[in-house]
Every structure is written in structure tokens, then in C-alpha cells.
Amino acid sequence: MTRRESAIVLVVEDEPLLRMMAVDLVEGAGFEAVEASDADEATRILETRTDIRIVFTDIDMPGSMDGLKLAASIRGRWPPIEIIVTSGQHAAQNVTLPTRCVFFSKPYDRRAVAATIRRMAA
Amino acid sequence: MDGVRPNAITDGAMNGSEAARLAALAGYRILDTPRERDFDDVAALASEICGTPIAVVNLIADGRQFFKAEVGLGVRETPLETSFCAKAILEEDFLVVPDATQDARFRGNPLVTGEPGLRFYAGALLKTQDGHAIGTVCVLDVVPHELTGLQERTLRVLARQVMKQLELRRAVEERDRAQAQQRVLNEELSHRLKNTLSLVQALATQTLKGVAERDAVAAFERRLFALSKAHDVLLQEDWTAAPISTVVGGVLSLHDDASRIEASGPEVDLGPKATLSLSMILHEMATNAAKYGALSDEAGRVSLSWTVEPGDDGPVLAVTWDERGGPPVTQPQRRGFGSRLIRTGLTGSGGVDLRYNPEGLHAEFRAPLSMVRSS
Numbered sequence: 001m002t003r004r005e006s007a008i009v010l011v012v013e014d015e016p017l018l019r020m021m022a023v024d025l026v027e028g029a030g031f032e033a034v035e036a037s038d039a040d041e042a043t044r045i046l047e048t049r050t051d052i053r054i055v056f057t058d059i060d061m062p063g064s065m066d067g068l069k070l071a072a073s074i075r076g077r078w079p080p081i082e083i084i085v086t087s088g089q090h091a092a093q094n095v096t097l098p099t100r101c102v103f104f105s106k107p108y109d110r111r112a113v114a115a116t117i118r119r120m121a122a
Numbered sequence: 123m124d125g126v127r128p129n130a131i132t133d134g135a136m137n138g139s140e141a142a143r144l145a146a147l148a149g150y151r152i153l154d155t156p157r158e159r160d161f162d163d164v165a166a167l168a169s170e171i172c173g174t175p176i177a178v179v180n181l182i183a184d185g186r187q188f189f190k191a192e193v194g195l196g197v198r199e200t201p202l203e204t205s206f207c208a209k210a211i212l213e214e215d216f217l218v219v220p221d222a223t224q225d226a227r228f229r230g231n232p233l234v235t236g237e238p239g240l241r242f243y244a245g246a247l248l249k250t251q252d253g254h255a256i257g258t259v260c261v262l263d264v265v266p267h268e269l270t271g272l273q274e275r276t277l278r279v280l281a282r283q284v285m286k287q288l289e290l291r292r293a294v295e296e297r298d299r300a301q302a303q304q305r306v307l308n309e310e311l312s313h314r315l316k317n318t319l320s321l322v323q324a325l326a327t328q329t330l331k332g333v334a335e336r337d338a339v340a341a342f343e344r345r346l347f348a349l350s351k352a353h354d355v356l357l358q359e360d361w362t363a364a365p366i367s368t369v370v371g372g373v374l375s376l377h378d379d380a381s382r383i384e385a386s387g388p389e390v391d392l393g394p395k396a397t398l399s400l401s402m403i404l405h406e407m408a409t410n411a412a413k414y415g416a417l418s419d420e421a422g423r424v425s426l427s428w429t430v431e432p433g434d435d436g437p438v439l440a441v442t443w444d445e446r447g448g449p450p451v452t453q454p455q456r457r458g459f460g461s462r463l464i465r466t467g468l469t470g471s472g473g474v475d476l477r478y479n480p481e482g483l484h485a486e487f488r489a490p491l492s493m494v495r496s497s
Contacts, residue, residue: 015317021324024331060313088316089309091354107320107350109376110327110343 007053007121008032012042012070014061021110022056029114031121039065039073046078053080054120056113059087059095071098082120084113144184146254150288151295153181153188157198160287161191164259164280169193172244172273174261179284180207181248181257194262204233206262210245211255216278219243221266242267244274246281251289259284312357319350341460345405347376352401356394363391363495366400366428373401377408379417387428390439396494399468400441400487406460407443407485415483416448422482423447430491437491439468445482453478469493 009026013019014037026033034052036042038061046052055074059067068090071083075098085097088106097103102116147153161179169177176194180187187205189198202208209227210217222228222241233240244267245260259281323346330339355364355372367385369392374380392400404426408417416422425444430437445451454461467473468489475486 015321017321017324017328021327024327088320089313105350105354106316107323107343107346109347111340 006031007117008034008051009054009056009117010034010036010042010045010052012036012039012055012057012061012067014038014058014063018058025110025114026056026117028110029117031117037061038063039067039070042070043073046074046081052078054082054084054117056084056117057086059085060089068095068097071101075099075101084116084120086113143254143256146250146252147181147183147256150256150292152190152288152291153183155190157191161284163191164284165191165193168259168261168277168280171276172261172267172269174242174263174267176262178207178260178262179257180245180260182208182211182255187257190257204231206231206233206240206243207245207258207260210243210258210260211247213247215247215249215255216274217243217245217258218269218274220268239264241265244269244277246274246277248281248285248288250285308357312353315353316350319346319353322346341409344376344409345402348373348401348405349398351376352398355401356397363393364397366390366392369397369400370404370426373404374408376405377412379408379412382417382422383408383411383424383426385426387441388430390428390430390491390494392494393496395470396468396489399466399470403464403466403468403487404443406464410460411445411448411483414449414454415451416445419449421447422449433490435490438488439491439494441468441487443483443485443487445484448482451478451480451483 009031011019011022011026011033013022016037019035019037023033023035031054034045036045039057040063042055042057043065046055055070057067057070061067065073067085067087071085074081074083083098083101084104085095085101086104086106086108087095091105095103104113165177165179169175177192178189178195179191180189182202182205185202186199187202187207189195192198206217206219206228219225219228220242222231222234222243228234228243231240240262242263242265243260245258247255248257248259249255259277261277323343326342327339333339351372352369355368358364358368366387367389370385374383374385377383408424411417411422411424416424423446425446426442427444428439428441431440432438464476464485465472465474468487473488475488477484
């Protein structure tokens with residue numbers, strides 16, 4: 001994996017307000033954010049650009065895939081990408097996550113998420 | 123069929139329509155279920171006490187009879203056409219046929235005229251509370267019999283016990299189903315609640331983006347997490363009551379210094395309201411300890427303990443927060459929201475004793491156990 005000065009984080013969240021907050025969080029942590037409102041859009045973005053290092057995705061989203069399926073698909077198709085998932089519905093102990101995948105329950109601690117992004121980008 | 127009406131049941135209609143009877147039977151979800159000891163025992167006992175080679179716990183379904191338990195037949199189901207029990211359920215609650223060859227209703231039955239040459243039948247009805255006859259506990263033999271009073275009473279008692287067994291199973295199943303449904307609703311509610319709390323968080327952080335007092339914004343967010351955590355704990359316990367250790371563990375998990383807070387006490391169930399208040403209080407206590415108290419330097423520790431003590435009006439829950447080893451303590455000048463929240467106590471009506479001892483803050487929260495459990 002090539003090291004970049006500033007990693008690009010793909011934020012996947014269907015709720016605009018939450019997406020806005022997540023984008024602010026990513027940018028506030030010093031990274032560039034790219035937005036998608038569902039897993040299909042996220043997949044299209046990942047298929048067209050190669051500079052996404054981290055995906056920060058909600059689980060409960062409409063569309064053909066939820067965030068867990070998206071995470072599994074990313075782990076299969078783009079193994080180097082780091083994944084953070086969040087959910088208000090699932091609890092950490094009830095979700096099966098791909099390897100190297102970090103879970104945050106909603107509402108999440110923005111500092112803790114930012115710290116995770118920094119660690120993953122390092 | 124030699125005088126046996128192929129579908130005796132449809133003529134029955136003694137307790138409403140046959141459809142209603144079949145619906146009542148279906149409600150017990152017993153048809154086509156595997157053998158079970160509870161029912162096998164009934165058939166075995168009926169056979170033994172009545173001295174017959176055949177005994178059956180029989181359910182009369184649509185066009186067939188299903189043997190929930192049987193002795194001496196070796197099959198689980200037969201058509202209704204030749205059924206003695208199909209006749210029996212037209213009776214009041216008991217049918218005895220000492221010798222089928224002498225009984226106009228049965229002498230033409232192929233099971234009497236041919237193999238296995240049945241002669242004797244006695245059956246006690248399985249009757250629902252609404253009066254639907256759904257089957258029998260019955261015994262059969264290939265030689266004629268008389269039935270003693272004890273044998274008849276045994277069959278009647280066994281039939282009632284089978285019926286009770288079916289009723290209880292259904293009740294348990296219905297309760298389980300209702301609970302499962304409630305759980306789904308609770309989870310949905312919790313999901314919505316957490317999403318709403320997330321939206322509140324997003325609204326607050328967006329609205330307060332330009333505000334210079336970042337500490338206040340952060341304090342708000344952390345209080346929101348404490349509230350959310352308390353709801354998580356309540357959801358795990360179906361929103362009824364939460365063990366105090368789970369409540370304490372939940373809220374302390376939000377704090378980086380949790381390892382320096384030693385919590386201990388007997389298990390006590392807290393009601394939803396007390397779960398929320400204790401969570402919010404402990405969150406404020408831990409926050410203050412980290413800012414000004416024992417957890418604000420490396421050495422300090424907190425002992426959090428609770429006991430149930432006798433009180434004038436019944437048992438009292440006493441929660442003690444004891445700080446040690448931190449910087450010297452002085453009483454705070456300003457009474458902020460956090461300290462006001464702390465002073466509302468476990469049930470919202472005080473019962474809080476705060477002592478700013480020089481060696482460390484000592485706080486006690488007391489409330490009647492009955493209020494803490496129910497509220």
C-alpha cells in the first residue's frame with residue numbers, strides 16, 4: 001500500500017444530516033472526504049477511482065446492499081481499503097464484520113472515529 | 123361402506139360448524155408433530171389400565187385422524203372413514219362399544235368385519251374450552267370388553283390431562299410469540315431512537331460549528347452518548363429493568379479512565395427512570411472527576427459502591443462515589459448544569475450528599491429501593 005500524505009475517505013450514509021456530520025468529521029481530522037448516499041453509489045465510486053483509502057459506512061441503508069454487504073464486497077474486491085461501519089440498529093456483538101473492520105454504534109463519538117481514521121491512514 | 127357414513131363429521135355440527143372445530147384443532151398446532159413422551163405416556167397408561175392391546179391419543183382432522191401417540195397400531199395416521207373416534211366425537215363426552223359386532227353403528231365397519239377384527243372401543247373426548255371435540259383418548263381390542271368404573275374414569279382423566287397439556291402448550295407458545303413480537307418492536311423503537319439521537323448530534327454539531335466554546339459542544343455530545351448508552355442497556359433488558367452493574371458498566375465504558383473507577387455492589391434491578399438518572403449522574407461524576415477530581419491526575423482513583431440498607435420506610439439503595447489520591451479538593455464556586463443534574467439524585471427528588479473533603483470528593487446518593495425499582 002502506498003503511503004499518502006492525506007488519505008481519501010469515502011463516506012457512505014443515506015441520511016443527509018448524518019452524512020454532513022461525517023464529512024465534517026473526516027475533514028476535521030485532516031482528510032479529504034468523498035460522499036455516497038448508498039452502497040451502489042459507493043461501489044461506482046470505488047470502481048472509477050483508485051485513491052480511496054478508507055470507507056466509513058452506515059449499515060442501514062436502502063438499495064441493493066446494506067453497509068455490511070458493502071463492507072464484505074469491498075474486502076473482497078479492494079482488500080487494502082480500510083473499513084469503518086456504524087449502525088443505530090445493530091450492536092457490535094451482533095454483527096459479523098469482515099477482517100480489519102471497525103464498528104461504531106450510533107450515535108458515535110466523533111473523536112473516537114477520527115482517531116480510528118488517523119490510525120488507519122497512518 | 124356398510125352403514126358407516128364416509129364423512130360422519132360434517133353431519134356432526136354439534137358445536138358450531140366443522141370449520142370452527144377444525145380451526146380450534148389447528149390452533150393447538152399439534153397435527154403432524156413428532157411423537158412426544160408426554161403423550162406416549164398417556165397412551166401407554168391407558169392401554170395398561172384398560173387391559174387393551176391398543177391405545178391412542180387421537181386427533182380428528184379433516185378427512186383423517188392423526189395419532190399423536192399410539193400403542194399397538196404402528197401407524198400415525200388413518201383415514202376417517204373407518205374411524206371409531208369420528209363417531210365418538212359426535213357423542214357427549216364418552217363412547218364405549220363393548221362389542222362392535224352387536225352395535226349397529228360399527229358392525230359393518232371393515233375394521234370389524236375384516237382385519238384386525240376390532241370388537242371393543244372406549245374413548246373419552248378431547249374437548250376444548252369452547253366445546254369443540256378435537257379428538258379422543260381411546261382404547262381398542264380385538265375381543266369384547268366391559269369397562270370398569272376405574273377404567274372409564276382413567277380415560278376421562280387422561281383426556282382432560284391431554285387437553286390441559288395442549289392448552290398450556292398453546293398458552294406458552296402465544297406468550298413466547300407475543301414476547302418475540304414485543305422484542306422486535308423494542309428493537310425497532312431503539313433503532314429509531316438511536317437514529318434520532320444521531321440526528322440531534324448532527325444538528326447540534328452543524329448548528330454549533332462556529333461556536334468558540336468547543337468544550338460545551340463536546341460536553342453536550344458526551345451527555346448524548348450517556349443517554350444513548352442508558353437506552354442501550356434498557357433495550358437489552360426489554361425496557362423493563364436493568365441490573366445496576368450493567369448500567370454502571372455501560373456508562374463508565376464511555377470514559378477513558380474507567381479502569382480507575384472500581385465498581386462493586388450487590389445486584390439490584392433498576393427501573394427505566396432510575397437507569398437513566400443513574401447513568402446521567404455517573405456520567406457527570408466521571409466527567410468532573412476527570413476534569414477536576416481524582417481522575418485529573420495519574421494517581422487518583424474512584425471507588426464506586428452500592429448497598430441496600432434498611433430505612434424507615436423500607437430498604438434504601440445507597441450509591442457511594444468516593445474519590446481518593448487526586449489533587450487537593452476545593453468546593454467548586456460555580457454550580458453548573460452538571461452539578462445540578464447530579465443533585466437531582468436517583469429518582470429526581472434529591473437524596474444527594476456531596477462532601478468536598480480535602481482528600482477527595484465523597485458523594486452519596488440514596489433512594490428508596492421500591493422507587494428505584496419501579497421508576
